[in-house]
Amino acid sequence: MTDEGSVSWQKALLAARILAAGRSAIGGLHLRARAGPVRDAWLDYLKEHLPPAAAWRRITPNVPVGRLIGGLDLAKTLEMGKPRLEPGLLSACDGGVLVLSMAERSAGNFAATIGAAMDEGGVRVERNGLSLFQPTCFTLVCLDEGADEDEQLPAALSDRVALSVDLSAVSCSDIEDMHCSLLGEAAPIADWPTTKMSAEMENALESAVVAFGERSLRTSIAVRRVSRLIAALNGSDSVTDEHAALALQLVCPMMVVAPSEEEKPVEAGADQPQPQDDLPPDDSDRSEADTTERESGEVPSLNDILVAAKASAAVDLSLGDSRRAAMNMRNPRGSGKSGIQIKSGHRGRPVGISSTPPWPGARLNVPATLRAAAPWQKARQRQRREAGRPTRARLDLRQSDFRYQRLLGRTETTAILCVDASGSTALERLGEAKGAAELLLAECYVRRDSVAVVGFRGTGSDVMLPPTRSLVRAKKCLASLVGGGGTPLAAGMVQALHLAVTTARHGQKPLVVMMTDGSTNIALDGTANRSRALSDAQQVAGEFRARGIAAIVVDIAFRTRDTTKSIAASMDADYYALPRADAHAVSSLVVSHLRAS
Amino acid sequence: MRDTDFLKPNGGHKRRHAQGQPSPSGNDDDRSSAVDELLVPMTTAFPFSAIVGQDSMKEALIISAVEPSLGGVLVMGDRGTGKSTAVRALAALLPKIQTRRSCQYNCPPDQPAAICQTCNGLDGNPVPAIVAQRAPVVDLPLGATEDRVVGALDLEKALLSGEKAFEPGLLATAHRGFLYVDEINLLEDHLVDLLLDVAASGVNIVEREGLSVRHPARFTLVGSGNPEEGELRPQLLDRFGLSVDVASPNSVDERMEVVRRRDAFEMDPDDFARRWRAQDGRLRSRINKARQTISSIEVPEETLRLASTLCVRLGVDGLRGELTLVRAARARAALDGRTHTDIDDIEALAVAALAHRLRRDPLDEAGSQARVTRALKETLAGDGVD
Secondary structure: OHHHHHHHHHHHHHHHHHHHHHHHHHHHHEEEEEEEHHHHHHHHHHHHOOOOOOEEEEOOOOOOHHHEEEEHHHHHHHOOOOOOOEOHHHHHHHOOOOEEOOHHHOOOOHHHHHHHHHOEEEEEEOOOEEEEEOOOEEEEEEEOOOOEEEOOOOOOHHHOOOOOOEOOOOOHHHHHHHOOOOOOOOOOOOOOOHOOOHHHHHHHHHHHHHHHOOHHHHHHHHHHHHHHHHHHHHHOOOOOOOHHHHHHHHHHHHOOOOHHHHHHHHHOOOOOOOHHHHHHHHHHHHHHHHHHHHHOOOOOOHHHHHHHHHHHHHHHHHHHHHHHHHHHHHHHOOOOOOOOOOOOOOOOOEEEEEEOOOOOOOOOOOOHHHHHHHHHHHHHHHHHHHOOOOOOOOOOHHHOOOOEEEOOOOOOEEEEEEEEHHHHHHHHHHHHHHHHHHHHHHHHHOOOOEEEEEEEOEEEEEEEEEEEEOOOHHHHHHHOOOOOOOOOOHHHHHHHHHHHHHHHOOOOEEEEEEEOOOOEEOOOOEEEEEHHHHHHHHHHHHHHHHHOOOEEEEOOOOOOHHHHHHHHHHHHOOEOOOOOOHHHHHHHHHHHHHOOO | OOOOOOOOOOOHHHHHHHHHHHOOOOOOOOOHHHHHHHHHHOOOOOHHHOOOOHHHHHHHHHHHHOOOOOOEEEEEOOOOOOOHHHHHHHHHHEEEEEEEEOOOOOOOOOOOOOOOOOOOOOOOOOOEEEEEEOEEEEEOOOOOHHHHHEEEHHHHHHHOOOOOEEEEEEEHHOOOOOEEEEEHHOOHHHHHEEEEHHHOOEEEEEEEEEEEEEEEEEEEEEEEOHHHOOOOHHHHHHHHOEEEEEEOOOOHHHHHHHHHHHHHHHOOOHHOOOOOHHHHHHHHHHHHHHHHHHHHHEEEEHHHHHHHHHHHOOOOOOOOOHHHHHHHHHHHHHHOOOOOHHHHHHHHHHHHHHHOOOOOOOOOOOOOHHHHHHHHHHHHHOEEEO
8 A cells, every 4th residue: 555655654754854853862763664775765864864974883683792882992902001992882873873773683681781871871881891981872773674573672672762663564666755744844943852832732642651551651751752853843832733643653653553453352352341331432433533544644633542542541441451461462572582593502692701711612702811911921021031032022922821701602491381272171271381381480580491372272373472581471461361162283283383483593492392182173274174183283293393393292181092192203292191280290391301401 | 073092990989989979969079080070971860859759669779778788679660660760869869988088999997908008008108088978879780791890900000010900890899889780680690690699798709810809898789670571580689678669650640740850850950950959958868867876776576576477477588588677667767767666667668678588489470569468467467466
């Protein structure tokens, strides 16, 4: 739809102008787009509107945290004989823009380091014997190519960048129009923070933010600033409804732009707890808002947004935590667990140093080696003179001085519990699986393992808990579990396999735990056909073996069947019969497997 | 662009100014050298009293300022709730400590650390004058390297003169003050290991690069983080005296007040700080007074009994929970200007002092805070207290 495309392109251009005017006061921008001409055109547009001298640095998340912060400049240090700082990337971006590509792959401490610099307006360098605070003020543009649900910008960054733009609907023909029609020609004014905003407007904006379920106060601050910036860019000295509506869409677009997509599924799941008489007015409100949006092809007015916000707040109240849980499912990664794929301990993040090479060809840590060598220089020079050997000009290094970098590869595992949620005993089983997941998390903090839960029932399967290390998140996500219906074993196995492959791609070691009684009656295509269902399951099991995914099968049937054993054999999985699979038994089983692996 | 060639501060001590400031009262007179000015972040901290709501966090921080032996505060909660703002704001409220000018170890003048060259006059200079300065709040950033945390060989001296000198790290700088770790659940394990031992023993022992050094490092550990990033190791959890949870305010009015103050602050930080100076000053003198009176606060039998019954009922291991609870209660009473502790104090502080010490039962839906509250209610209603 080119119409949709040009509307979102216009919004993207507006966002670029706002960013260029607001800069670090609004943190930055989250750009969801695939690499391509559209994204490049947008970045060029942003660059055009920045002062020509502004720094523009592009980095990827595999830059070591040390490079972000800065550290000892060895060449200079040796030359001057005095420690010299090599400024990090964050301070090199001072006054300019830091473009973080593949931002969705950022690891937790990488994101946290950038976030801390944004909050404090500077970098705290406590590295290699250097200690200082380097002020820096940059604008962050996060390029997010996340394709899957489980690849999302870490919350530490998305919380700190005010604007959010999605270019996925924009086509190449849309970007020919490089004129931002949402703005007048007025030049941006420097004193935008003083733009007037009425108390009612403040109240309305804040109510909308709260109603949309945004908890972070940074969002509230961002909405106000962006509203003022839009007003200022339009040459207006006070914020109007239009400005505020635009701001809301740019700051919390997920919530505003597509209420129909976002709210409906939640509503459907929430039929029971919601009082019946609440539904009709609710629905009509929303469809009204929807139609106005669609008909005009323009941005919805503030009023529409507020109506939608109120409606979603009504849903929110009646649902309690489950909507939030659902929202968390969409944003599953609290800490970035993606990052570098590491199979051996030869790679990973630096953890301390050692005087013997941890493996042949280990990387030398030069600052540490220098430190080790430095105190002996005078003695060695003297020794050389006394021995009549030529003295070296600067540094006399011996083998005993060498210090090596010890690296910690990610040897973390992810236990994927795949649970039969069908039929009458579903709730009980799910309850045990949930308990097992939580127990595992509680026991696994030292090993830093993650746990995920996949459930299958009816005609398909769901990732009920995306891989996580957080007990808090697990509790939230597993709070609203549902069971019942047919038994699509093969679908569940496919989902678990998919998750296992993704996990492995993120550098973690998956362990799939199938909790099943071996019965299955729904084939992969969703039809009720017992024999096809079984052959599908066998086929998927073969896929597990082919890909070498570690798995265990927990037979939870009261009378064990041969099918379960044969599936386990096809998967190359260990088989355990635990007719009364309780949470403790399952978790200790998994833990013993994790230890062994 | 900015000249990055100035370098480097004399180890820790200049950092302290960067941390202990800004003093709105302007009586920190020992910030003078030009290098210092460059290193000091030129930002004014948000005034502590201007923080809206979040009473449990504020109370826990103030109590830890009154009673440093509590073992610090852990603040966990939603993003953007002002956790780190509050900790940095606390710096301006801390009482002053006596030490010598340019001492890198914050030695008390009457008993300097054996290693301190400055205070023992071992560096050839006369022993410098005694100064009173605000207790330091030292940031331990996630990207810190081991050598800067525990201290290491002074590279400059080693390169220039071949002298083997120890350059103290952040742990020395934080002595008698606060050590703050933001996003503490993301801190690398090897740094956590370093912290654990020092936080328990109060002594930093360095055995590296041919150095063998020990110096006192007693600090109040303050950590903050978002629980969704992951769990904290139980050993580290145990080092904290109080642990509080913060959540974003839900009421529109409260949120608007937060946002308004933030905007006003950023528009003109100095003016904003000036407007809150009186309130901050009152709070500071309350803390100072409480520090003086805390040793004379009586702990009546019933408070003690309630605390220990509660701990027994909850199955809290060891005495640390009970001790922390009673100490915190005394600090609270001192802050209130009372002469003895009350049942009230225990009630108010039980969750913060005990919830994080419980053995975690992941199958318990309600969580450990609810368990503490429940046990408290039962104890108060039952035969625990007469």
